[in-house]
Amino acid sequence: IWEEVLKEAKNHLSEQIVNTWLKPIKVGELRGDFIQLIAPNKFYKNWIETKYLPLIKKIFNESLSIEAQTIQVITKLSEKQKKTVTHTVSSAVTVDVFTSNLNKQYTFDNFVVGNSNNFAHAACLAVSEGYFHTYNPLFIYGGVGLGKTHLMHAVGNKLLEKFPKLKVLYISSENFTNEMISSLKSKKMDEFREKYRKIDVLLFDDVQFLAGKQRSTEEFFYTFNSLYDSQKQIILTSDKTPDEIPEMEERLKSRFAWGLIADIQPPSVEEKTAILMKRAEQMNIPLDEKVALFIAENLKSDNVRELIGALIRLSAYSSFNGEPISIELAKKTLDKFLIKKDKIITFDTILKVVCEYFNVKLSELKSKKRTKSIAYPRQIAMYLMREKLNCSLNEIGEIFGGRDHSTVLHSINSIEKKIKKEKELKEIIKILEKALYE
Ligand code: ADP
Ligand code: MG
DSSP, rough: OOHHHHHHHTTSSSSHHHHIIIIIIIEEEEEETTEEEESSSHHHHHHIIIIIIIHHHIIIIIIIIOOSSSSEEEEEHHHHHHHHHHHHHTTTOOOOSSSOOTTOOOOTTEEEEEEEEHHHHHHHHHHHHTTTSSSSSSSEEOTTSSHHHHHHHHHHHHEEEEEEEOOOOEEHHHHHHHHHHHHHTTOOHHHHHHHHOOSSSSEEEOGGGGOOOOOHHHHHHHHHHHHHHTEEEEEEESOOGGGGGGTOOHHHHHTTTTSHHHHHHHHHHHHHHHEEEEHHHHTTTTOHHHHHHHHHHHHSSOOOOHHHHHHHHHHHHHHHTTOOOHHHHHHHHHGGGBBOOOHOOOOOHHHHHHHHHHHHHHHHHSSSSHHHHHHHHHHHHHHHHHHOOOHHHHHHHHHHOOHHHHHHHHHHHHHHHHHHOOOHHHHHHHHHHHHHOO
16 A cells, blocks of 8 residues: 555655655554554654655545545664665665656556547657657646546656656646746746756646746746757646636647647546556456456546545455455445445436336326226336335325325335235336346
């Protein structure tokens, strides 16, 4: 789990900080919403508690979907572990001359391609081969957690593998803004501009956050022009198309559309299952395809980050409680995150299912006709509404042409009695219930 926390932390903190402060931490216990972290010594403990606890909590709760109400940091470490810690600290002191900010974990190899993302993936792959002028800028847009940042890092990582001297820089628009503000304050704007203008490949994440920020927008505009004019590659991501970003300067929007605009859509159930299986394999989680499919079909969110979070949560609960991963365990531990199927059933679904099964017309079902072939299905529909929707007798009466509640009650009671006696009716109800959930 801690590996996942580290990975996510790299989106918020510099790699150096993550390696220095968070990497040596271990997870001690995980019980319900209580999490215990083990720090190498008191110094770490204090530092973590004062500086990084809110972020760690946030990552557990939001990115990994592991409820973390209380996080306790303790110190307890063997001699051997102490040695590795001092090693980590001293080696972190040497700073790279040019830091690309790339997260090595985000590669093409571990990115699952499907209909939802194959266009963006293909474009990124082309850029990563070194075809710089074809898609410039490459603008990728799509909802939160659909893999934009992952793809961007994958391009950077692959490029550096092939061309180690290339100056690839990944930066989020927020960090760009922060860096600019601090450069302004310390009167180092020349340095700032110099740094950005010597880049070969700029990976600029979440450009929509520049909207409304005049000074950073302006600075970015010059960076963009300078890089573009010297035929350097630019990749941008955003949660919206250039047109849809509010308060974004026209001149920037039009530049964003000079190259290629590629979208990423929410993944289908098949893609979600594939992503879960792949991630489980990477993390050595014994995940049955049936369970993966269950999660893929039933998770409320389309966000891949939350999908993976669900897997991690499930696996954490499984290993801490010694229960094998199953659909049952998934239902138990992911309950809050799953679609509540009962909510989807409406009066209309019940009417539809009953009409179809008994082959009667909706108008007949709602009419006053009392022939058995119609009255019987009608009573069953009433019974199902009461059972599944927890609605009032009057509401049901309304649906069936304004019958009063005592008539409705009588119908429901008679079905209830028959279910107890007649096996056949019991079967019919089962079939109808199943159809309701489909
Ligand atoms: P975005 O930047 O679009 O908000 P991220 O790139 O941060 O999304 O992706 C969120 C998480 O989901 C990351 O851990 C990423 O590795 C994972 N992810 C997203 N899409 C895929 C995919 N197609 N295959 C594998 N992992 C994916
Ligand atoms: Mg992102």
